[in-house]
Amino acid sequence: MTRMFRSLFLTLSVIATLSVIQPAMADIVLSGTRIVYKEAQKDTSIRLENKGSRPALVQNWLDDGDPNADPSTINVPFNATPPVSRIEAGRGQTVKLTYTGARVLPKDRESIYWFNVLEVPPKMKDADVKEKNILQLAFRTRIKMFYRPEGLDGTPSEAPKKLKWSMQQKSGKAVVHVINPTGYFVSFNKVEVTVGGRKHDVNSSMVAPKGETDFIISGLTSAPAKASIHYIAINDFGGAINGKVDI
Incomplete structure (x- = not known):
């Protein structure tokens, strides 16, 4: 599983580097711009929606601050499931985030992690790519996830x-x-x-x-x-x- 996860990440990362060549927009839209995981929750989730006209292959993972880290080598106390999914056009996928307890997190302050979504469109036929001069692009979205322990003084808005x-x-x-x-x-x-x-x-x-x-x-x-x-x-x-x- 780890080898497959690493292979997919490297493949998509190579494709993702091409995204700077021409303007484009991602099809996968997240339900929020940040995630707050409260200690009292067994888990939390975020919804991914495919707003495009084609299916998309999506990989999800969490990191602890290094945006260039290989997902297969990252050691964070959270799981994101499913880690890989295919989302059809006009459909969605809920990703569940679960605290594993593998690392004891501070009780007097929030901890921060980043949730990553890497999407790539289905591979086109070589003939179509050459005929239409199409460059396929992968897109990565990275948002903050705050782990909030119970009993903190005050409120976030204060x-x-x-x-x-x-x-x-x-x-x-x-x-x-x-x-x-x-x-x-x-x-x-x-x-x-x-x-x-x-x-x-x-x-x-x-x-x-x-x-x-x-x-x-x-x-x-x-x-x-x-x-x-x-x-x-x-x-x-x-x-x-x-x-x-x-x-």
């Missing part, structure tokens, strides 16, 4: 308001320093700094629970004494949480 922000100067660059005292990951869609009436984009992503990080401010080389920060955080459902902080 977490962005509890972040501690400051302006700092590091390595010749102005940065927004963010401290997250909560047990929840906080992901951002956008962070913007306003200094003297001028807005500056911030290269933001995510702040880990009980952690801190620096976001580089575009267009600034020195940290301002005063600034306003506007952020758009992302909730469990992919929606927006707007906030503003004056420093």
Whole structure:
């Protein structure tokens, strides 16, 4: 099974590298932009829908942060079933995610993993490919999965308001320093700094629970004494949480 899993991944990965050659769109659509796996749940699931006009072969797996890792070598305490499936046009497939308990996860904060979906259309006949000059493409989708233990203080939607922000100067660059005292990951869609009436984009992503990080401010080389920060955080459902902080 592992050999088959690895062989399929390598085959699809080679095809997937061709996707940069011309614009195209994936047919497989996920039911959410993120997954929240609560400790009290025996398992959780996500729905895959084939919106295209052809069947698609789909491979699913979870990784712990390395997007280039071979699925057959990844060691995560979760199973995704079925790992490989064929989804007919206009049909769907539910993928079940189960915590195996093979690794003890922290109780005072969330843990993060990534759910991967790799799809490839059915192989066309060589004659059709040559005649129509068609390039077949594979597509990969990768979304976050948060494992949420019970008993964390506060709620995920309150977490962005509890972040501690400051302006700092590091390595010749102005940065927004963010401290997250909560047990929840906080992901951002956008962070913007306003200094003297001028807005500056911030290269933001995510702040880990009980952690801190620096976001580089575009267009600034020195940290301002005063600034306003506007952020758009992302909730469990992919929606927006707007906030503003004056420093």
